[in-house]
Amino acid sequence: MGETERLRIGEHKTRRGGGQGSFSRGFFIFPLAAASFSAHFDIPFFPMLIATTTVASSREAEHLAAACIEQNLAVCAQVEGPIHSHYVWQGRRTVAQEWRITFKLLENQADALTAYVHSTHPYEVPQWILVSAARVGEKYLSWARAPRSSVNL
Numbered sequence: 001m002g003e004t005e006r007l008r009i010g011e012h013k014t015r016r017g018g019g020q021g022s023f024s025r026g027f028f029i030f031p032l033a034a035a036s037f038s039a040h041f042d043i044p045f046f047p048m049l050i051a052t053t054t055v056a057s058s059r060e061a062e063h064l065a066a067a068c069i070e071q072n073l074a075v076c077a078q079v080e081g082p083i084h085s086h087y088v089w090q091g092r093r094t095v096a097q098e099w100r101i102t103f104k105l106l107e108n109q110a111d112a113l114t115a116y117v118h119s120t121h122p123y124e125v126p127q128w129i130l131v132s133a134a135r136v137g138e139k140y141l142s143w144a145r146a147p148r149s150s151v152n153l
Contacts, residue, residue, distance in 0.1 A: 077104075081100060
C-alpha cells in the first residue's frame with residue numbers, strides 16, 4: 001500500500017518492524033456504521049450489531065427478549081442479571097438492581113428493533129446502546145443471515 005493511498009474514514013496505518021513501507025491496516029470501531037452511511041463515506045460495513053438495554057426485573061427482561069425474537073427484530077437476545085447499576089437520577093446518586101438484555105442483530109433489523117424497544121420500554125429514559133461488531137465468526141454470521149420461518153412456541 002503506497003504512502004499516498006487515500007485512507008478510508010476510521011482506517012489507520014501502523015508501522016510494523018520499522019521497515020520502509022511496512023504497514024498493516026486496521027480499523028477503529030464506530031458506533032453503528034450503517035450500510036447506507038458506509039456507502040457514502042467509504043467506511044467499512046460491519047455485518048452485525050450489538051444492542052443493550054436494562055430493565056428493572058427478570059420478568060420484564062424475559063418478556064422483552066422473547067417479544068423481539070418472536071417478531072424477528074434480532075437474531076439473538078441474552079438476559080443477564082441481576083446486575084447493579086450506579087448512576088445519578090434526578091440529582092440523586094442511585095444504585096439499582098437491573099437485568100441487562102443484549103441483542104445481536106443484522107443492520108437491516110436496527111431501525112425496527114430500536115423503535116420497538118423505545119415504544120415498549122418501561123423506563124422514562126431507557127439505556128439504548130447500539131454498536132457495530134468489528135468481527136463476527138463466519139459460521140455465526142451465516143446462521144444469523146439464514147432465513148427465519150415463523151417461530152414455533
